[in-house]
Amino acid sequence: MKKVLFLFCCVILIACNENRSTKDIATDNSENTADKDSIQNFGIVIHGGAGTILKENMSDSLQQAYKIKLEEAIKAGHSILAEGGTAVMAVQKAINVMEDSPLFNSARGAVFTNEEKNELDASIMDGNTLNAGAVAGVTNVKNPINLAYEVMVNSEHVMLSGKGAEQFASERGLEIVEPEYFYTEERYRAMERARERMNASNKTAYFDPYVNDEKFGTVGCVALDKQGNLAAGTSTGGMSNKKYNRIGDSPIIGAGTYANNKTVAISSTGWGEFFIRGVIAYDISAMMEYKGATLKQAAAEVIQQKLPKLGGNGGIIGIDNKGNMVMEFNTAGMYRASMNKNGTLNIGMFKN
Ligand code: ASP
Secondary structure, three states: OHHHHHHHHHHHHHHHHOOOOOHHHHOOHHHHHHHHHHHOOOOOEEEEEOOOOOOOOOOOOHHHHHHHHHOOOOHHHHHHHHOOHHHHHHHHHHHHHHOOOOOOOOOHHHHOOOOOOOOOOEEEEEEEEEEEEEEEEEEEOHHHHHHHHHHHHHHHHEEHHHHHHHHHHHOOOOOOHHHHHHOOOOHHHHHHHHHHHHHHOOOOOOOOOOOOOOOOEEEEEEEEEOOEEEEEEEEEEEOOOOOOOOOOOOOEOOOOOEEOOOOOEEEEEOOHHHHHHOHHHHHHHHHHHHHOOOHHHHHHHHHHHHHHHOOOOEEEEEEOOOOOOOEEOOOOEEEEEEEEEEOOOOEEEOOO
């Protein structure tokens, strides 16, 4: 009898192992699943860019317009989480709302390059599987975050760029638009001003930290879902008057976007070159993973100490696997909003 039982167990074990596909093995990050305390917790944070956002420079009606759009975006993501949807879905949805608005430097309201084009970058990461997708320099995709998602789930790659990325977008049936769709008078004029300043200064660089604030306005979202999974995403037009097919941090996993169920989900905004050099999003996660820092401590150290020391400015939003949230920036302001599982909504633009 014992022998029969032993043989039966062996057969079951072998059968189970065979059912486990290569894909399962490749993406299994179950060790990273958040602990049980957070399972029913969920929350979402968004940003619409950091920079010289000052109350005295903004009309009441413009402030109101930003508030309305931020609220619409965060509620769109929050309702997905409340209904049990995934963090990845919530991130994508919230970003779509901001991508479709001319208020933000992302898709519809993207900044112009020195050659008067709009080149869009985006990335998304799933903290459960550590899978990620990113696109850089696309010019005709209505919602670049959707293309980043397609790269993540329907390709063997992590990052696609330019014409190839656009071809992949068509093949995946994403919405393609004419370049005029991205035209906004305000962004065009901002690029002209930046271009004039650059020409007058005889510099080859398009940026100047003291005068060129038109570079800010990226959008991003981080979320924790009811299953305890984290996700992060970022979408941008990059920096106004950029040249040479410059690519910033937003589509770089670890710099502009990072998510890991073990620690945190982060989306960055600011002067991209410094976020790339400081590997800012991953650095916050690494401090939490290896040093045992809290999200609050790690975000403050990286954004208030490390980034300015490098010479950079900007901010991040983050949510950890317990649902703790941060919105940390070293600029005058950052468009931002957060919503926890109770539906408590916080919207901010200025420092205080
Ligand atoms: N980080 C973006 C970039 O450098 C710009 C921004 O966040 O406003 O492309």
